Amino acid sequence: MHERRLGTWLFALGILLFPLIVHSNYLLSILIMIGFYSLVCNGLTMLMGYAGQISLGHAAFYGIGAYTTAYLSATHGWSPWLSIIAGAIISAFIAFIVGIPTFKLKGHYLALATLGFGVIVYTCFKEFTSITGGMNGFFGIPSIKLFAWEFSNDARFYYLIWIVVFLSLLFSQNIIHSRVGRALRSIEGSEAASDAVGIDIMRYKLQVFVYSAICASIAGSLYAHYVTFINPQAFDAMLSIYFLIMVITGGASSIWGAVIGSSVFVLLSELLKEVVPLVFSNAGGEFEIVFFGVLLVVMLIYMPNGLTAAWKKITGKWRTSTTLSPAAKGGGGR
Amino acid sequence: MKRNGQVLLTVERITKQFGGVVAVNDVSFDVNKGEILAVIGPNGAGKTTLFNIVTGILAPSSGTVRFSGTDITGKKPYQIAQLGMTRTFQNLEVFTNMSVIENVMTGAHRNMKTSFLQAGLRVPSVKKEEKAVEEKAMRCLEKVGIAHLAYERAETLPYGNQRLLEIARAIAAEPALILLDEPMAGLNDEESRRLVEVILQLRKEGLTFVFVEHDMETVMAISDHIVVLDNGVKIGEGTPEEIYRNKAVVAAYLGEEETVC
Numbered sequence: 001m002h003e004r005r006l007g008t009w010l011f012a013l014g015i016l017l018f019p020l021i022v023h024s025n026y027l028l029s030i031l032i033m034i035g036f037y038s039l040v041c042n043g044l045t046m047l048m049g050y051a052g053q054i055s056l057g058h059a060a061f062y063g064i065g066a067y068t069t070a071y072l073s074a075t076h077g078w079s080p081w082l083s084i085i086a087g088a089i090i091s092a093f094i095a096f097i098v099g100i101p102t103f104k105l106k107g108h109y110l111a112l113a114t115l116g117f118g119v120i121v122y123t124c125f126k127e128f129t130s131i132t133g134g135m136n137g138f139f140g141i142p143s144i145k146l147f148a149w150e151f152s153n154d155a156r157f158y159y160l161i162w163i164v165v166f167l168s169l170l171f172s173q174n175i176i177h178s179r180v181g182r183a184l185r186s187i188e189g190s191e192a193a194s195d196a197v198g199i200d201i202m203r204y205k206l207q208v209f210v211y212s213a214i215c216a217s218i219a220g221s222l223y224a225h226y227v228t229f230i231n232p233q234a235f236d237a238m239l240s241i242y243f244l245i246m247v248i249t250g251g252a253s254s255i256w257g258a259v260i261g262s263s264v265f266v267l268l269s270e271l272l273k274e275v276v277p278l279v280f281s282n283a284g285g286e287f288e289i290v291f292f293g294v295l296l297v298v299m300l301i302y303m304p305n306g307l308t309a310a311w312k313k314i315t316g317k318w319r320t321s322t323t324l325s326p327a328a329k330g331g332g333g334r
Numbered sequence: 335m336k337r338n339g340q341v342l343l344t345v346e347r348i349t350k351q352f353g354g355v356v357a358v359n360d361v362s363f364d365v366n367k368g369e370i371l372a373v374i375g376p377n378g379a380g381k382t383t384l385f386n387i388v389t390g391i392l393a394p395s396s397g398t399v400r401f402s403g404t405d406i407t408g409k410k411p412y413q414i415a416q417l418g419m420t421r422t423f424q425n426l427e428v429f430t431n432m433s434v435i436e437n438v439m440t441g442a443h444r445n446m447k448t449s450f451l452q453a454g455l456r457v458p459s460v461k462k463e464e465k466a467v468e469e470k471a472m473r474c475l476e477k478v479g480i481a482h483l484a485y486e487r488a489e490t491l492p493y494g495n496q497r498l499l500e501i502a503r504a505i506a507a508e509p510a511l512i513l514l515d516e517p518m519a520g521l522n523d524e525e526s527r528r529l530v531e532v533i534l535q536l537r538k539e540g541l542t543f544v545f546v547e548h549d550m551e552t553v554m555a556i557s558d559h560i561v562v563l564d565n566g567v568k569i570g571e572g573t574p575e576e577i578y579r580n581k582a583v584v585a586a587y588l589g590e591e592e593t594v595c
Contacts, residue, residue, distance in 0.1 A: 172454070174453055175450065177464070178453035179443060179446045179447075179448040179464075179467075180453040181453065182432070182439060183440070183443060185440075186432075188431055189429030189430055190429055192427050193423065193428070193429065194440075195411040195415065196389070196421045196423075197440060197441045197444065197503065197507050198412050198413075198416040198420075198443055198444035198507060199412055199440075200412050201412065211450070
């Protein structure tokens with residue numbers, strides 16, 4: 001148990017010190033992007049890795065968070081803090097309503113239904129021009145202020161997003177090591193047996209879906225306040241698939257997979273932007289889709305449990321043994 | 335024929351049809367508190383269908399099931415489990431993605447309170463509850479004799495121990511009744527003996543068991559009461575001695591035991 005906390009605090013320390021050591025706005029902006037995606041993937045990992053349910057529609061919640069806060073803060077002058085919370089509440093509500101029929105489905109059908117949901121929401125962003133600005137985008141989203149402190153430069157925003165990511169990781173970690181976490185994992189383990197010990201499967205699927213929607217929504221809201229301009233294409237179905245790739249690359253069975261997967265994804269796409277034009281001088285954005293498509297296939301074949309699982313295999317550690325180790329128990333096991 | 339004791343489970347005139355096929359036909363029986371009741375019958379007799387109706391996986395076409403005074407007909411499996419009826423599975427359904435003790439802790443779900451928000455914020459009560467449930471899970475593992483494997487990964491356990499783990503998980507829920515679906519299937523003699531000991535010990539502690547079983551030796555050895563099905567119809571019930579003497583049962587089932595099993 002203490003070992004588990006140690007990792008978390010080391011991670012926090014690393015995050016805290018990074019901007020003091022590295023003075024590059026470019027690197028900070030990359031880390032901020034990683035932060036947004038980590039927040040989304042944190043919720044998604046709980047949904048996919050622990051409860052074993054797929055979603056190909058989380059770009060929708062990312063977008064709902066972004067547009068809600070943009071609309072309320074820019075058009076109606078709300079404080080961004082309030083509009084971010086409003087976005088999270090709306091996302092939670094939509095997730096709940098959509099989840100009730102959707103989670104009666106399993107496997108491929110669930111994947112398709114969530115994909116469909118994402119496409120519908122994307123179309124709404126495009127067509128409700130009076131609110132969203134349509135394909136022209138939404139301009140002039142204000143930056144976030146805390147008293148006189150404005151999160152307008154990269155260094156400040158870096159701390160803001162990573163504090164949120166850190167808190168959400170803590171929250172998820174607490175969930176995992178509790179009655180609720182075991183209930184979620186039991187769904188992935190065996191639905192028949194969860195039923196047999198009195199676990200209301202539908203309720204837990206919905207709860208974790210709502211939680212993952214809130215994470216995605218807050219990430220999207222913060223993203224909107226960071227870039228100050230959004231348009232529907234930032235929230236299309238491709239992004240949902242990228243989220244899936246991040247979760248799988250990082251490893252859906254560990255909460256750290258969210259951070260690792262997001263980092264690998266963002267760093268690789270930055271690298272691609274540098275390298276590909278050198279090789280194919282007239283390549284557009286499509287190479288990214290091809291590359292990550294191949295990456296997904298390769299990961300699923302050779303490391304279906306992601307990088308964190310592969311790393312743990314190498315270091316001879318296994319997730320659940322660190323969850324509850326006999327050492328932490330004080331003489332429980334012989 | 336009338337047994338003494340308090341009725342825990344009542345199966346009353348249960349019929350289940352699948353299209354034109356009548357899988358269970360007008361079957362009734364009672365299970366008394368503290369008793370070990372076996373449901374036997376040849377393959378296709380309707381035992382599994384009956385089992386699935388009692389646990390709520392299937393809804394009966396007609397008839398009612400009552401458990402500690404509550405009508406549970408048509409209730410969902412998790413709702414029935416929450417009332418204090420748990421089960422084990424013929425084809426083992428341990429949570430392979432957890433350690434042994436976590437499996438058992440999951441079994442205690444119904445008597446715990448932590449909600450999603452409380453868990454995420456790790457309020458003080460959660461820590462206390464976690465500690466208590468871990469100790470309880472350890473006691474359940476001790477009862478079935480696999481406490482030394484508590485921190486192993488569940489899927490690494492051999493078959494016989496996985497079945498014991500399912501029983502530990504079932505008793506962690508502090509149920510009144512445990513249903514065992516062919517508990518002896520796939521076990522060797524040594525494992526079967528251990529399992530019988532565990533079941534008898536738990537019965538002594540006040541638990542009630544209903545089980546479906548092919549292994550006649552075990553059935554005759556540990557059952558207090560036996561219900562015999564054939565072609566969906568109850569053709570007899572009674573103590574093991576009565577079943578031996580029942581001509582209809584012997585003709586339908588015991589007489590052709592060799593060919594059936």
